[in-house]
Amino acid sequence: MIEAHELSKEFRDRKRGLVRAVDGVSFTCRPGRIFGLLGANGAGKTTTLRMLATLLTPTGGRALVAGHDVASEPEKVRAKIGFMSNSTALYGRLTAREMIEYFGRLHGMDGAALRARVDTLIGELGISEFARGRCDRLSTGQKQRVSIARAIVHQPEVVIFDEPTNGLDVMTSRTITGFIHRCRAEGRTVIFSSHIMSEVERLCDEIAVVHDGRIVAHGTMDELRAKTGRTQLESVFLALVGEPEEVAS
Amino acid sequence: MRAARTVFLKEMREMLRDRRSLFVAFVVPLLVMPVIFVIVALTAKSRERTDREEVLPVGLINTVAIPGLPEAIGAQANLAPRSFAVREDAETAMRDQAVRAILIVPIEAAGAFLEGRAAAAEIVYDGASDKSRLARDRLEKVLQEAEKAEQLRRLEARGLNRSLLEPFDLKTTNLATPRRTGGFVLGAILPYFVILWTVVGGMNAAFDLCAGEKERGTMETLLVSSASRRQIIAGKVGAVWCLSLASALFSLVGLIVSLSGTFRAVAHIGGETIEVSYGSIAAALVTVIPLGLMMSSVLLVISAIARNLKEAQTYVFPVSMSVIVAAMLSTILGQENTLALAAVPVLNTALAMKQVLAGIFNVPFLALSLTTSVVYALLTLKLAVSMFERESVLFRA
Numbered sequence: 189m190i191e192a193h194e195l196s197k198e199f200r201d202r203k204r205g206l207v208r209a210v211d212g213v214s215f216t217c218r219p220g221r222i223f224g225l226l227g228a229n230g231a232g233k234t235t236t237l238r239m240l241a242t243l244l245t246p247t248g249g250r251a252l253v254a255g256h257d258v259a260s261e262p263e264k265v266r267a268k269i270g271f272m273s274n275s276t277a278l279y280g281r282l283t284a285r286e287m288i289e290y291f292g293r294l295h296g297m298d299g300a301a302l303r304a305r306v307d308t309l310i311g312e313l314g315i316s317e318f319a320r321g322r323c324d325r326l327s328t329g330q331k332q333r334v335s336i337a338r339a340i341v342h343q344p345e346v347v348i349f350d351e352p353t354n355g356l357d358v359m360t361s362r363t364i365t366g367f368i369h370r371c372r373a374e375g376r377t378v379i380f381s382s383h384i385m386s387e388v389e390r391l392c393d394e395i396a397v398v399h400d401g402r403i404v405a406h407g408t409m410d411e412l413r414a415k416t417g418r419t420q421l422e423s424v425f426l427a428l429v430g431e432p433e434e435v436a437s
Numbered sequence: 438m439r440a441a442r443t444v445f446l447k448e449m450r451e452m453l454r455d456r457r458s459l460f461v462a463f464v465v466p467l468l469v470m471p472v473i474f475v476i477v478a479l480t481a482k483s484r485e486r487t488d489r490e491e492v493l494p495v496g497l498i499n500t501v502a503i504p505g506l507p508e509a510i511g512a513q514a515n516l517a518p519r520s521f522a523v524r525e526d527a528e529t530a531m532r533d534q535a536v537r538a539i540l541i542v543p544i545e546a547a548g549a550f551l552e553g554r555a556a557a558a559e560i561v562y563d564g565a566s567d568k569s570r571l572a573r574d575r576l577e578k579v580l581q582e583a584e585k586a587e588q589l590r591r592l593e594a595r596g597l598n599r600s601l602l603e604p605f606d607l608k609t610t611n612l613a614t615p616r617r618t619g620g621f622v623l624g625a626i627l628p629y630f631v632i633l634w635t636v637v638g639g640m641n642a643a644f645d646l647c648a649g650e651k652e653r654g655t656m657e658t659l660l661v662s663s664a665s666r667r668q669i670i671a672g673k674v675g676a677v678w679c680l681s682l683a684s685a686l687f688s689l690v691g692l693i694v695s696l697s698g699t700f701r702a703v704a705h706i707g708g709e710t711i712e713v714s715y716g717s718i719a720a721a722l723v724t725v726i727p728l729g730l731m732m733s734s735v736l737l738v739i740s741a742i743a744r745n746l747k748e749a750q751t752y753v754f755p756v757s758m759s760v761i762v763a764a765m766l767s768t769i770l771g772q773e774n775t776l777a778l779a780a781v782p783v784l785n786t787a788l789a790m791k792q793v794l795a796g797i798f799n800v801p802f803l804a805l806s807l808t809t810s811v812v813y814a815l816l817t818l819k820l821a822v823s824m825f826e827r828e829s830v831l832f833r834a
């Protein structure tokens with residue numbers, strides 16, 4: 189469960205002055221459902237998810253993740269979440285197995301329980317062939333699988349993905365989307381961000397459209413269609429963020 | 438503290454897999470230093486030999502006027518005398534480097550010498566040339582010998598004893614054992630190198646552990662684990678500290694091996710025998726422990742602030758310069774210093790090490806320098822922790 193109330197983040201930027209990256213967003217993500225944050229570049233998706241993952245402290249509002257406040261109990265929140273983004277790379281000099289084990293240990297796992305969990309993940313995610321290979325020698329798809337294993341080694345209640353399929357080929361993307369579906373089936377709370385409308389439509393039970401740090405629309409894809417009176421994904425999005433549609437000439 | 442241990446062990450494992458880091462931290466201090474020392478010592482030795490043996494041509498003008506002087510010069514195997522009639526010719530020869538120095542005895546000097554007065558003499562040399570300076574020194578030495586002989590002759594002619602001119606019969610006795618002399622010699626250079634390696638040895642690793650992680654995108658992966666920031670930075674400081682101490686130890690071993698080797702090669706240094714005391718070397722190494730913690734923390738502060746490795750390398754420059762200057766100061770300053778110096782970071786460790794090596798136990802100085810080192814180490818560690826807890830430092834746009 190994730191509950192965000194009027195969550196805000198301001199950055200003090202040397203050149204631009206005060207930047208309101210996230211400006212009072214409120215939403216709720218329920219267990220067993222997939223929540224999507226849809227927005228263009230710079231909309232504030234990464235900043236929102238980083239606040240939920242306690243990497244950044246909110247400058248306004250509050251958020252509860254798995255029952256814990258992100259600002260006052262960051263370590264308890266982190267024990268309950270699995271986070272993955274473009275900037276959560278692997279340690280190149282560790283092997284795939286060591287990488288997964290290391291994060292299990294950091295989450296307080298140990299001994300036979302840890303070994304069993306790592307074995308299960310290696311089996312389920314098809315990592316066994318390259319489990320002994322150093323992470324810097326793995327292919328992008330292989331790395332992605334190890335990253336998934338790393339993120340869920342401690343069986344998190346909440347899974348947070350920041351543009352998980354960005355820059356991946358169709359097959360690797362499918363590993364990810366398959367995994368997201370599985371998390372939902374297992375009753376986890378899933379939130380992920382994307383700027384690809386078709387992906388959001390395909391995966392999400394609920395969508396929040398973010399623009400300039402605010403949520404401009406919220407609901408299922410059908411609700412959003414009804415709200416804008418359009419059917420084409422792109423035009424739905426453009427209508428929601430208030431951009432005039434270009435007329436093809 | 439369990440997470441800190443996990444981080445520490447993982448960082449150590451990764452560092453041991455990084456050839457570049459290992460090379461800088463271990464191979465260089467252990468092998469390169471001795472090689473440099475041996476080369477320097479051998480060069481110095483061969484230089485000394487050529488200085489002693491190379492035959493230098495010198496110009497002589499009217500030296501025959503002083504009895505015994507031409508013979509004394511001729512007896513020097515490393516001087517090739519050549520007579521000139523006039524000063525101008527000799528100076529031209531010197532400009533053409535046909536001679537390296539000129540000894541001139543004026544006409545009137547002969548009379549003065551024979552009458553028992555002071556005879557004028559002049560040595561002409563080129564202060565901008567090594568060989569000319571060397572030729573001057575040799576001529577001076579010959580003249581001094583001749584002077585002594587003449588003194589004795591004049592005293593004896595008057596029936597006087599030599600003690601008239603040398604009222605003291607001085608003798609010096611060295612109480613230092615070979616072991617303490619060894620400590621003194623080691624104390625002159627060892628602190629500088631050991632301190633340098635304490636810093637250099639951990640530098641690569643420290644930069645890798647924060648700035649490098651930011652650059653490679655693993656920092657966020659690590660920060661989103663349930664380990665606290667405090668535990669993570671504790672593990673990282675521990676790993677860098679370990680590496681820097683190991684590197685200091687290796688440099689010490691390398692230095693001692695090479696020094697004992699080169700001393701044997703240049704055994705006649707001062708005619709003193711020296712020995713190395715392993716107890717005092719171990720004690721010297723203890724003084725580096727708090728310094729290692731301080732430097733590891735400082736390096737990690739830099740590494741945390743920097744956005745990437747390149748920035749870290751830029752920011753560290755003033756720090757490494759100050760460390761080098763402080764360590765160098767220790768080679769200039771003596772062993773016994775005012776208590777105030779025990780409060781200067783880095784320098785206090787160097788001076789304490791120097792004292793311990795020489796077997797001087799100035800308890801207030803050692804106690805104060807150890808205390809201040811520990812305090813500085815804890816303060817910088819605190820700074821590293823607080824830097825690592827600041828999101829504006831870890832997520833700089």
Ligand SMILES: Nc1ncnc2c1ncn2[C@@H]1O[C@H](COP(=O)(O)OP(=O)(O)OP(=O)(O)O)[C@@H](O)[C@H]1O
Nearest residue numbers: 199201209228229230231232233234235832833834
């Ligand atoms: N550390 C920071 N300091 C200053 N400004 C920042 C910082 N991080 C993000 N911003 C700004 O906040 C705004 C939102 O950025 P954010 O990364 O959240 O957007 P995004 O929706 O994830 O975009 P993208 O699709 O490009 O990933 C941008 O204007 C960005 O420049």
Ligand SMILES: [Mg+2]
Nearest residue numbers: 233234235350
């Ligand atoms: Mg983003």
